[in-house]
Amino acid sequence: MISSYLKLSLTALRANKMRTLLTTIGIVIGMMMVIVVFSLGHATQAIVTAQLESYGANTIVVEVKTPGVSEMSPGSATAMMEGVTVATLxxxxxxxxxxxxxxxxxxxxxxxxxxxxxxxxxxxxxxxxxxxxxxxxxxxxxxxxxxxxxxxxxxxxxxxxxxxxxxxxxxxxxxxxxxxxxxxxxxxxxxxxxxxxxxxxxxxxxxxxxxxxxxxxxxxxxxxxxxxxxxxxxxxxxxxxxxxxxxxxxxxxxxxxxxxxxDFRVTTMDEAISMMDGVTGALQILLIVLAGISLVVGGVGVMNVMFVAVTERTREIGLRKAVGATSRAVLCQFLCESVLVTFVGGVLGILLGLMVVWLSVVVAGLVGVEIEFFVPVGGIILAIGAAFAEGILFGVYPAKKAAGLNPIESLRYE
Incomplete structure (x- = not known):
């Protein structure tokens, strides 16, 4: 049963290759960002932590800061970064x-x-x-x-x-x-x-x-x-x-x-590492949110395209129902098409993300920065799961609309 739905879905998607390609772009970008964030975020955090640890846990840093700025807040910049000259140290x-x-x-x-x-x-x-x-x-x-x-x-x-x-x-x-x-x-x-x-x-x-x-x-x-x-x-x-x-x-x-x-801040290496972890963690969350927005935009695009597909294939739906197809079968087919689109976009996004990470590692190596090529298994699993969930979430409403069409009225549709 599932294989027949997949065959029908693939046939329908092949018939509209350009539309299918455009539909997957938002999904591809979102999935790519998830992989890049997980991989390069991990690598960057590892580099910075290793460099801080190289000073030793018995190191204390004393630096200038603007009076009134929170002592240990990760969001507070040093006086130099703020462009303020504090000349008291x-x-x-x-x-x-x-x-x-x-x-x-x-x-x-x-x-x-x-x-x-x-x-x-x-x-x-x-x-x-x-x-x-x-x-x-x-x-x-x-x-x-x-x-x-x-x-x-x-x-x-x-x-x-x-x-x-x-x-x-x-x-x-x-x-x-x-x-x-x-x-x-x-x-x-x-x-x-x-x-x-x-x-x-x-x-x-x-x-x-x-x-x-x-x-x-x-x-x-x-x-x-x-x-x-x-x-x-x-x-x-x-x-x-x-x-x-x-x-x-x-x-x-x-x-x-x-x-x-x-007008100064005193920081231990352990505190510096914790602050850096907080900063990189916050940056990763921000990028994941942006990736999520891209996925939502892509999902809305999938839903709109599926609505167009339902409208264009109204007579086909009516014909299928007239020869015995159930509303459930129609719903499953359109839902399968939606999931297939998001899954293909997800796979392409994962592959593109890994390619971007690999190129980043190569370029970084050329300028003397050693970055580990880290394959984020957790990020890949999350991306695949998100692709399936997105296909179901944004495809269920158009699929329900297709399943609810009256076969007689559908056959009359021009």
């Missing part, structure tokens, strides 16, 4: 935090875009002014040459360490060690080249230029503050207590009374 805040028992190390950083000029080329790169301890905490390494020292940082030494990509672009086929580059109006001596670090937090670290923190602040940017600094703690069990000690210290140093007046 200093390197001295970090140095005082080093005096807290259990704090073992840390580094502060500032970042900005600057044009770097060599005798061979000049381009704009992201520069990062960091404490000398950055090289140890960030688990980075110098491929050749050396990193700058704490004394060079304090003395405003004009030295620079190039990312591997920067070195290759500014000094093609030339050893850059000992050479000079110009940043602004000043010349800086190249003392090292970093190993290839790839992409971290969607930033190509091979295109980064590293300078001493104080040199960058005073000679290039003309500032005396930092947007953030990291602290490392002796062991994971001490993190929460030291976080509270850091908050108390900065409240005192910044003369802050009341949590809503704070």
């Amino acid at each position: 200093k390197e001295e805040d970090m140095e005082d935090a080093f005096l807290i028992p259990g704090v073992t190390d840390g580094y502060a950083a500032v970042m900005g875009l600057e044009r770097i000029v060599s005798v061979y080329d000049d381009q704009q790169y992201m520069i990062q002014g960091v404490s000398a301890s950055f090289i140890d905490i960030d688990q980075s390494d110098v491929e050749y040459g050396r990193f700058f020292t704490a004394s060079e940082d304090k003395s405003l030494a004009r030295v620079v360490v190039l990312g591997k990509g920067v070195a290759e672009e500014l000094f093609p086929d030339v050893d850059p060690l000992g050479q000079s580059v110009r940043i602004g109006e000043l010349n800086f001596k190249i003392i090292g080249v970093m190993e290839s670090l790839g992409v971290v937090f969607f930033q190509n670290m091979d295109d980064m230029v590293y300078l001493p923190l104080n040199t960058t602040q005073k000679l290039i940017m003309g500032i005396d503050y930092v947007p953030y600094f990291l602290l490392q703690v002796e062991n994971e069990e001490m993190v929460e207590a030291i976080k509270n000690d850091v908050i108390a210290l900065l409240d005192q140093r910044h003369d802050i009374v009341g949590e809503d007046k704070r």
Whole structure:
């Protein structure tokens, strides 16, 4: 019985190939989005979580924030992202935090875009002014040459360490060690080249230029503050207590009374991972809602097309009923056609979604971002189930209309 309904449905759909194709477009787009969201969402979350975890659970981040912004709300942006300059966080805040028992190390950083000029080329790169301890905490390494020292940082030494990509672009086929580059109006001596670090937090670290923190602040940017600094703690069990000690210290140093007046945020790695999970989760929900809207629009399209099909095939329905077809048989046939359309659209959407994910993985690999090709089995099952449900939900009303037609009146229909 079911096979006969399928044969009749396939025959009817083949007779109107263009209409069937147009009907499935909304379904295809919706299903594709479901697969892409599940797959790339999972991969992105895994990348960010792994990169955060690489700092270690014993790491605390102190960053500026706009006073009055919620302390831990995932929806609250940092002051930098809001375009607000909060100039109250200093390197001295970090140095005082080093005096807290259990704090073992840390580094502060500032970042900005600057044009770097060599005798061979000049381009704009992201520069990062960091404490000398950055090289140890960030688990980075110098491929050749050396990193700058704490004394060079304090003395405003004009030295620079190039990312591997920067070195290759500014000094093609030339050893850059000992050479000079110009940043602004000043010349800086190249003392090292970093190993290839790839992409971290969607930033190509091979295109980064590293300078001493104080040199960058005073000679290039003309500032005396930092947007953030990291602290490392002796062991994971001490993190929460030291976080509270850091908050108390900065409240005192910044003369802050009341949590809503704070111009800084202190975050542990566990909290950062939870916040990132919340952000990616909210983004996934938003995209799934958009995919759902696309599916609803596609479903309405299916329903409208099925109504048109019922109208066009009124005489056919009357003839079938006249030779003995029951209303149930007519209903089942039209319902089968509706489900078949949404199922085909669902399968095409799944295949297209997997193709988009695969292409995204390939393109990401070309720019240095390693993304896992994740096949979301749960998402595929959900998509197939949604396709069947959509076919039934949006096909039942036109099918009922077809089943309820009077055979005599249908045969008279022109």
